Amino acid sequence: MSELYIKNPLIEQRADPWIYKHVDGYYYFTGSVPEYDRIVLRRSTTIQGLADSQEATIWRKHESGLMSANIWAPELHYIDGKWYVYYAAAHTSETRDGLFDHRMFVLENEAANPLDGEWVEKGQVITRWESFALDATTFEHRGNRYYVWAQKDPAIPGNSNLYISLMENAWTLTGEQVCISIPEYEWEKIGYLVNEGAAVLKRNGRIYMTYSASATDHNYAMGLLTADEDSDLLNPDSWMKSPSPVFATSEANGQYGPGHNSFTVSEDGSQDILVYHARSYKEIVGDPLYDPNRHTRVQIFQWTEDGMPDFGVPRADSDLASRS
Template sequence: MMHYINPLINQRADPHLSLGDDGYYYFTASVPEYDRIELRRARHITELSCAETVDIWHAPSSGPYSSLIWAPELHNLFDQWVIYFAAAPNREIVDGLFQHRMYALGCHAENPCNGDWKLLGQVDSGIDSFCLDATHFKHHGKSFYVWAQKDPSIAGNSNLYIATLKTPTWLDSPAVCLSVPDKSWEQQGFKVNEGPAILLRNNKVMITYSASATDENYCIGLLWADTRSDLLDPNNWHKLDDPILTSSVEREIYGPGHNSFTCDEQGHDLMVYHARSYTDIKGDPLWDPNRHTRIKHVNYGNDGLIKPDLPE
């Protein structure tokens, strides 16, 4: 298996790396300024660190999606390229939370780095509250949308939800809550379930997600369901009792989280995530730019689930 030098890309949080049908790897992430969405592409993963970055969208100077552009993800669905992202009208915190909502951009270009990107609109989950970190996957002919959102009736910052999609911006089913931060390792600093990522392997649909505050307590947990089950039934989902990726003092890798999945050139599964190399953060961790993109191979246990491991 290919060995990767980490960090793969400096100062890029919430990384999303995918392999397109055209044979190119595409990368996007939150930039430290939180003011735009950038893409880069390369034939090989190792080339992404020096690949040209293309700013495909800038936040407007004002309006509901003008600030704090977080966690973009590039997907190909409904015969077009789509980028999901979260944005807020400003940096104001109301009732302990930012005011993010979920949005989508679209383009029909063969190469999304050269596309004419247009705002498709807001993705309305049916709950008018702080929401973010949307992702997408296809399964049994259906398009599924998974995201994090605050339920005003549930204590904490965010839970995980799933629904089917009718279009890139319209849900085709009610939102179903899959997980709330009910374990101690999901409640360090803040009660958080966010940053879902999907991996279909070994007859299982697995959702990794991030938990707790975005400092050294940040970690990655795992939900899973049988591929033959009704994914919109929360009773079919199971949560591991312990996280699968946490900080490592020995390796000086802290706060691993907000991952995505891809495959290397030989078809081996990879987890792409961000982490810091220190714990002495000045002020709010969100304004510390040194969450770097890292990459590691995915290992599986005898049960077919992602095996708990150390960050690399």
């Protein structure tokens, strides 16, 4: 097993980080920018190289109407030979201010390198309700493609729950849309009743789905859902929720509000890596959403003897951040 050295924070002022290692040998990165006005991409043959690689703006918000404010949490996926970016955007008008008025949208690019070519708007992903919706991700399992997202159910209290659906294509849902998690434990309901930011990892005969909960300050933390790989993923009973957070603030290490994660692997593929954002201070002036210092961080994680992920605690910032 090779040694891996990565400086934390890896990329400053990039929240909701997404790192994907493609078959071309490149790591691709995207995340929310503090201005919430555009979608950016960068790539490198190493994770550490993402810190200094040139960043390209691939799309900017509209001047008004749909997709005109608060561009949040883009994710880059490669599906059936094309690149797709899933993102949330709000609607502004004379009567709508755009905050917590998000819907989910998709961009498509046929180029081999997603930093080249043309990004085409595929439109809004239509769900059961026309309500606050964001943080979409997608994964394939046994020939089926699934879409997982966070949305407000207008009929029940709370800000967002997690839903899953099959996909007809990369921008269209089909069949039943099922709720698989709502904020129920106290640690999920601090400030806001939130389940959001799902990320999927398939290992050891199981489907693991991390998510983030509570307000985006130091209370933000990651939870875990687990399903057997042979189960019906559209059955809510297939998903078991861990009662406690699996990754949370570490006062000792000066890491606050870790969450909205993704997963990748080391260059040689031997080590699993957790990608997340966190702040290096607890006290925030004003609304946490407008504090720009949720930085992208990464760390290796391990597996327990019974096959469960063990994320440990967020490690302290350092010049030499990760070694095993």
